[in-house]
Amino acid sequence: MKLVNQIKLVALGLTGSMVLAASVAQAQTELKVYTALETEQLKPYAKAFNEQYPDIKIKWVRDSTGIVTAKLLAEKNNPQADVVWGLAATSLLVLKEQNMLQPYAPKGIEMLSPKFRDADANPSWVGMDAWMGALCFNTIEAKKHGLPKPTSWEDLTKPVYKGHVIMPNPASSGTGFLDVSSWLQMFGEDKGWGYMDRLHNNIARYTHSGSKPCKLAAAGETAIGISFAYKGANLKKKGAPLDLVFPQEGLGWDMEAAAIVKGTDKMDAAKKLMDFAITKQANEMYNKSFAVVGYPGVAKPIPHYPADAEALMIDNNFEWAASKRKEILSTWQARYDGKSDPK
Incomplete structure (x- = not known):
């Protein structure tokens, strides 16, 4: 009889716990x-x-x-x-x-x-x-192909880097958009599009993720991924053969x-x-x-x-970038979308 009562008490306790859990779940x-x-x-x-x-x-x-x-x-x-x-x-x-x-x-x-x-x-x-732009530079792949470490955005347009650069598509990636909008602000709109025309000659492909170019660089599938600092620092911390490069003209963010x-x-x-x-x-x-x-x-x-991370960030005009977003993306897609990954 004593054992039966104990079993009943346990059963009641379990039932009460289940009811309490259900009520908490319902209250969420x-x-x-x-x-x-x-x-x-x-x-x-x-x-x-x-x-x-x-x-x-x-x-x-x-x-x-x-x-x-x-x-x-x-x-x-x-x-x-x-x-x-x-x-x-x-x-x-x-x-x-x-x-x-x-x-x-x-x-x-x-x-x-x-x-x-x-x-x-x-x-x-x-x-x-x-979050700020950065270049993920694979030191092993660079040595294999005889590529010097870039120090500026302009460096990426040099013929030596042809086919060795991957960047995000700004229509699908916030990192891609901050790069494009920052180049237009840093260089001026005409010179900015001119810069992207020259950069496009060296681009292997455009991804639909801001972190993917850095992941591809970390995996040795490209020498240079235009990405953002957090992803590069995280992958380097895990042992990827990456150097992070912060171009001297300034960083989009x-x-x-x-x-x-x-x-x-x-x-x-x-x-x-x-x-x-x-x-x-x-x-x-x-x-x-x-x-x-x-x-x-x-x-x-x-x-x-970098120790002076905030000092490297350009004076970003967010209102301008937002108001011009549709126009910028339309122009970018008309010029460069042919090298984008399939969606």
Whole structure:
């Protein structure tokens, strides 16, 4: 009889636990979050958020910057996302122009550097960190083909590099777009397109991912990948035979940023995510991947990044880049898309 009672108590305990677990699961709010963050960043970011907000579950929808931007624009009249967390500021400026973002000033926004937030009194987006262009240079492949290490963007147009350079397509990659828009700003529009004409002669192919040229360089499938510093530093840390090159003319860059999508029916949860996205804790997390973050005083040096990373970043006119985005991409595709990877 005693054993029977014990079994009943265990069964009741298990039932109670199952009911409690079910009620917790039912109480969770699911936020659909569109992002272009690197895949390996998704779990740590969600985990840190859930430590503070266990009642909110993040459902990630992840792709490259251009594809996420196009998806959001296509869904304008029937929004599917609740929040964007980790998309280029230039893309969010396009969405803001289309009246697709819900203005909200997260708690503590006054602590952010002014250039890491929308200038409006009631901001439509907030910045997280800055990612910058870089060249991933495979030292083994370079030696095999007798290639000198480039030090400038102009170097990449030299005949010696013909067929040894891979870069991202700016229509699908935020990294590709920051490169193209920065060249147009650094050199002037006419000279910028002239530069890209000469560079195109040396390009082996254009990828649809900003990190892929660096991955291909790390794997020895090309000598030079035009990519971004985070991916190069990460691969070098893992032992890839890469040198990171930061061209002397200056580095294009963009901000990863966050915003609430207008029309969400989960506004309370969306605001909590925005509040978290600008905290010191979140910025410390961003600093594990990026040398420049939105919260002043947080950033610490990152291995394989230049010590003066922020000084190398050009004076990027995000509003100009966003307003010209459609025109820039149309011109680029008409001139160079023939070497792009199949979609």
